[in-house]
Amino acid sequence: MSPYHSQRQLGRRFILVRQRGWQGATSVVSHARTILRLQHHPRNQHQSWRLFASSPPPSSSSTRDNNKDDEPTPTLPSSSTSTSSASSSSSSKPSSSWNRLEDANPERIHGIQVNPDSLGNDILPGNMIYKTYKWTGNVRKIPVELARGYFWMVSDLKRTDSKPTLSNQTLIPESDSQPFPKLTGLFTLEDPSTTVDIPYFFLDPTAYNTNNNNNTNNNVNTVGRITLLAVTFRDNGFKMIPTWTRPFRDAFNSMMMSSSDVKVQTYQLSITEHWVLYPLRGLLTRVMRNNTPSPEDRSNTILYFGSKYVDEFRDILRMHNIMTSYVFLLDDLGRVRFAGSGEASPEEIQHLIQLTKELIQEIAGCGNNSHDGNNKRKKTKK
Template sequence: MSRGYFADMSELKKHGGKISMANKTLIPAMVAVKFPALEANFSDGRSLKLPISSEQNDINAGKKAIPCASLLCLSFRASSEAMIQSWSVPFLDAFSASKNLQFYEVSLIDSWFLSLGPIKRLLLRTMRKSNADARDHALQRQVVYSFGDHYYFRKELKILNLLTGYIFLLDKYGRIRWQGCGMTTEEELSSLLSCTSQLLEE
């Protein structure tokens, strides 16, 4: 879990961020594991806890409608931005009219310096304009930032390489029902869209 940058880069050169292939079908609910709780902030400073699920018992759940499914795209470094986009753009296009689905792009920032109160607020302020989404659709791209040490969070999700992007499809109970990583392929994208449709019908 404490590998260095050069080990991640060496691995990235070998497979381009495709650490493993995405699921082809939904992970059965009986064996699906919960997505670990994650504190995050919008660029305007508002905070939330992910995932948004029906089992959440805090104020966060009271304010937000519980989605039938959520797609969370995790990024630890700027190098994974293109990977995340390869999933998010077609996903948003396919489900633009869905009101029972939520989509989050989560940037995880481990730097202790950037996590300091004043620096964190300044960083969020600079991100506000760049993240404006002019889409007039039911499903919106929501960009959030999580600051601090994510060691145990990564350990639960078995995330080793910080240079690639990770995609998780959750059901309304916050369970991981599908996952992928790296750049999407046509087959993987088809699988994601199909599995999302199934969750929306459950």
């Protein structure tokens, strides 16, 4: 009997100890003695190390002495090889945030300031992130939930004080501003039977043809409409919206009903991504409608159910954490000029109102270089 066969038999006998009781235990002991005898047999001396050792047995002293001059001394791999392998592994690692985000979406709004303490700085399109494994040093792109846990958004809000996006200190320059991303298939709380598309709906809601489902919004008048849009995904963020919209409405209440060239308006966008709730969208809409008695608030509340195009929509606006609220200030051409998140502080509200007044002057042509600004806007609209 070979030692390999005896080892397998010993493993099987250990499994049957409980079934056979004392007789099985005695059989295991006798079988172990058989293995020891086979290991010490001269015929199996050269391979007995494979049973219980992790490294090959050293050769005998006589053989080592006789072959000392004939065989070269084994050496470890050279340091250059290890250095080259280390350099190759390090080259595969992203060395900086720019390298990590080199495959990010080029349509992201560059003027949006992501909080330095937020994980959103490292998130790639599709909610992916690079993770470096501690023991191997390998870098792989995996979903954020696998890299940081399912509740990473909660910890991210604690680190950033519920502000993953910082408020802009100045208006995003007109030359650097980018258009608000397109999202279709929405409807207002006032008229759930009619679908609208944003940002076209913000530019001129009165010109939106509600009777034509194939409306392309070619005749939308974009003159003089400044929009403050609040976006939420969860109830926690929905509760933060009034801290932005109420003071803003009070400051520009006269301009909201004005018929002049410049008009200020506010909208709330509620996005429900859960596919489980999609069949219940009619019931949820009726509940929200009953909880919103004001007709003005109903017409200013926009709903979206589903997950199609939402991932790209969130990535462009850097809304990686959906446990809070986001606000965006759009000019008369539907371009993002300001962004913020979380619950608004009094300083942020005053700053937003001041920036909105500057934007009004820019649109109305009352600021510096007003004539050039009007020419640029006319060319842009063409």
